[in-house]
Amino acid sequence: MGNIVAAGTVIIAVGDEILSGHTLDTNSHLLARLAFAAGRPVRRIEVVSDDLDAIVAAIRRAAGEPEVRRVAVCGGIGPTPDDRTFAAVAEALDRTLELSSEAFEHIALLTHRMFEAGWIERDEVSDANRRCAMIPAGATVLPNRRGMAPPLAIDVGDDRWVFVLPGIPREFSAIVEEELMPRYFSGGRPVTIAEVRYRAVPEAEMYEPMRTLEREFPDVAAGSYPQMERGELVIRLRGYNAPRVDAAATRLRELRSDT
Numbered sequence: 001m002g003n004i005v006a007a008g009t010v011i012i013a014v015g016d017e018i019l020s021g022h023t024l025d026t027n028s029h030l031l032a033r034l035a036f037a038a039g040r041p042v043r044r045i046e047v048v049s050d051d052l053d054a055i056v057a058a059i060r061r062a063a064g065e066p067e068v069r070r071v072a073v074c075g076g077i078g079p080t081p082d083d084r085t086f087a088a089v090a091e092a093l094d095r096t097l098e099l100s101s102e103a104f105e106h107i108a109l110l111t112h113r114m115f116e117a118g119w120i121e122r123d124e125v126s127d128a129n130r131r132c133a134m135i136p137a138g139a140t141v142l143p144n145r146r147g148m149a150p151p152l153a154i155d156v157g158d159d160r161w162v163f164v165l166p167g168i169p170r171e172f173s174a175i176v177e178e179e180l181m182p183r184y185f186s187g188g189r190p191v192t193i194a195e196v197r198y199r200a201v202p203e204a205e206m207y208e209p210m211r212t213l214e215r216e217f218p219d220v221a222a223g224s225y226p227q228m229e230r231g232e233l234v235i236r237l238r239g240y241n242a243p244r245v246d247a248a249a250t251r252l253r254e255l256r257s258d259t
Contacts, residue, residue, distance in 0.1 A: 006189070007043035008069040009035045010062035014076040014085055015167060016050050027074050027165075027172045034181055039188025040070055050076055055088035059162065063092070069160050070185065075167030077149045079128035089164055090136040093156065102141045103133040103150035110148050139164070142179045147171040153184060192242040194249040198233040198258045206235065209255035217248040 011031055017023040025047065032042040044062075048054040055076070062071045076085030090097050108125050115123035132149045135141070139152040144166065151171075152164040161184055165172055198206075203226050210222055220239040227234055235252060239245045 006067065007041040008067055009040050009042045010065075010068050010071045011042055011045045012055070012058045012062065012071065012073045013045065013047045013167075014050060014055055014074060015047070016082075018047050018075075019049055026169055027167065030169075030173055031072055031074075031176055031180075034176060035070070035185060035188075036191065038181055038185040039190040040185050041191065043068060050082045050084060052084045052088050052091070055085060056092045059089060059092035063156065063160075063162065070163070071161070072163045072165060072180075074165045074172065077132065077151075077164060077166055079126070079132055079149075083131070085164060086132075086135055089152075089154070089162065093136060093154065093162065095136040095138060097134045098137050099130075100133050100135045100139075100141055100150065103135060104130070106141075106144070106150065107133055107148050135164075142175060144171055144175060146174050151175045151179070153180075189240060191238050191240060192245045194237045194245045196235045196237070196249050196252050198235070198256075199231060200258055201233055201256060203233055206233070206256060209252060210235070212255055213248060213252055216251065217244060220245055220248040222248070222252075 011028045013025050013028050015023065018025050028045045032045065035042050046058050048058045055073070059071065059073060062068050073085055073089060076083045087097060104125065107129050111120070111125050111129065112123055114120045129148065135150065135152055136154060139154045142151040142153055144151055147166055147168060149166045151166060154162040154164070156162055163180060163184070165175055203224055206224055210224065213222055219241060220237050223236050225234045225236060237245050237248050
């Protein structure tokens with residue numbers, strides 16, 4: 001029952017620090033939650049290292065799936081040598097890297113402000129920061145009001161998009177909420193969710209009721225989620241047809257009451 005809701009978004013989180021456990025990937029959680037609410041659920045979250053070939057392979061894997069309409073590559077677009085995401089995206093999509101005047105002007109403006117504030121000694125864009133303005137050809141630069149690295153939207157045809165986003169959470173959240181969701185994730189198919197909560201039912205006792213529900217409501221997905229800290233068992237139902245989801249919830253309560 002888990003594949004009833006079509007999932008057309010893939011998140012690729014880039015970073016050795018995530019794989020090593022030094023950094024918690026809150027970005028993927030935020031994007032998955034908002035994408036689901038927009039009717040473009042996430043199909044897969046993949047974490048890869050700061051390795052060019054690994055990033056390229058992950059992008060090509062996602063872009064090669066016909067059902068995938070949105071791919072978000074998160075992290076690895078800063079000024080240091082381990083930031084390889086722009087180069088990886090260009091290689092994965094068979095594009096060249098080019099200096100974006102829009103991205104460079106944004107970097108130059110922030111550099112000037114940092115100089116005036118006394119944070120840096122010279123009022124000029126360093127070679128390291130200039131790397132951040134070298135982006136895949138044809139990419140659209142999105143606003144980043146909280147940082148220097150330019151987020152990107154890349155049209156790969158047939159209403160399919162690849163996004164490249166900074167890994168810093170405060171930058172990431174603003175871009176996702178202010179740019180991606182309203183501009184690129186609208187028009188999705190909203191999913192209806194219903195929850196049936198139990199306090200006196202062991203999870204194993206829900207096997208037969210959920211199997212019956214699966215037969216009677218093949219268009220509704222059901223998942224069992226124990227909430228140990230609250231002493232609850234949550235059965236979450238999902239589907240595109242709201243009356244059917246509600247009917248499935250009613251039927252589940254008939255099949256197993258909380259007693």
